[in-house]
Amino acid sequence: VPARPAPPVGAIAIGHPGPTGEGTASRGKAAPQNSWATGTAANVNSIYRRLVAVRPEFDGRVANTAQGGAKAFQLATQATAALQDVPTPALVILSTIDNDIACDGTDAATMPGFGASVTQAFAVITAAAPNAQHLRVGHGVRHTTNFSNAHGTPHPRAQSAHTGTG
Numbered sequence: 827v828p829a830r831p832a833p834p835v836g837a838i839a840i841g842h843p844g845p846t847g848e849g850t851a852s853r854g855k856a857a858p859q860n861s862w863a864t865g866t867a868a869n870v871n872s873i874y875r876r877l878v879a880v881r882p883e884f885d886g887r888v889a890n891t892a893q894g895g896a897k898a899f900q901l902a903t904q905a906t907a908a909l910q911d912v913p914t915p916a917l918v919i920l921s922t923i924d925n926d927i928a929c930d931g932t933d934a935a936t937m938p939g940f941g942a943s944v945t946q947a948f949a950v951i952t953a954a955a956p957n958a959q960h961l962r963v964g965h966g967v968r969h970t971t972n973f974s975n976a977h978g979t980p981h982p983r984a985q986s987a988h989t990g991t992g
Contacts, residue, residue, distance in 0.1 A: 834916035834957045836887025837874050838908035838949065839863040840901055842895035844921035844963060856894060863919045864890040873961075887912050897925045898940045900910040901947030914955045926928065936972065 840844040847860035859865055865872035866888065878884045889911035891904040901922065908914075926940045927933055946977065952960060 832914040834911040834914050834955055835881075835888075836884050837864055837917040837919065838888070838915045839890040839892050839919040839921070840894045840903070840904040840946050841910055841919075841921035841963075841965075842896045843892065844924070844926050845890060845892045845919055846894060849964060854894070856901075860889045861890055862910060863892075863921070864888045870988065873917070873919065881916075885915070887915075895925060896922075898922055898943035898947075901943055902949045902950050905947045905950045909951070909954045914959050915951075916955075918951050918955070918958045919961045919963065920944070923964040928944050 827946065832944065833973070843856070845861050845863035847857035847862075847865060848855065849857075850860035851857035859867040860869070860870050861874075862872055866874065874884070874888050875911045889908040891908045893900070893904070902945070905918075922944065923940070948960070951960075
């Protein structure tokens with residue numbers, strides 16, 4: 827009889843600096859205790875703290891291996907590291923794509939590799955925690971979007987606030 831997997835408990839976060847709490851304690855520095863995803867600070871209403879409130883067995887079962895500047899090819903390694911601390915998470919938060927977008931005309935060519943990297947990371951996670959729920963967070967806006975109001979009229983201030991030359 828095959829061994830049953832351990833019940834899912836806890837949460838992990840992987841990806842780019844989105845879930846690291848970067849900049850909340852000091853500029854450019856990760857502050858995982860302040861993370862919207864896995865933060866443990868009492869004044870942070872993180873997803874993790876809200877889960878602990880309804881499922882006390884989650885307490886202390888959290889790992890955040892996201893890193894500033896990380897790209898998708900690093901996700902499987904981050905997942906492996908997080909799973910060492912929380913072997914069967916109930917929730918996996920993956921925040922990615924920002925650092926994989928170059929906006930230099932090469933994005934279409936790099937997206938298959940990006941997709942393969944995300945797929946590889948989820949293969950690692952699914953092998954360890956087949957019952958985990960996944961929350962995937964990406965960049966909310968394409969930089970090439972024509973920003974418009976509700977009537978479809980271009981809105982230059984919105985576009986200038988959300989685009990740049992970099």
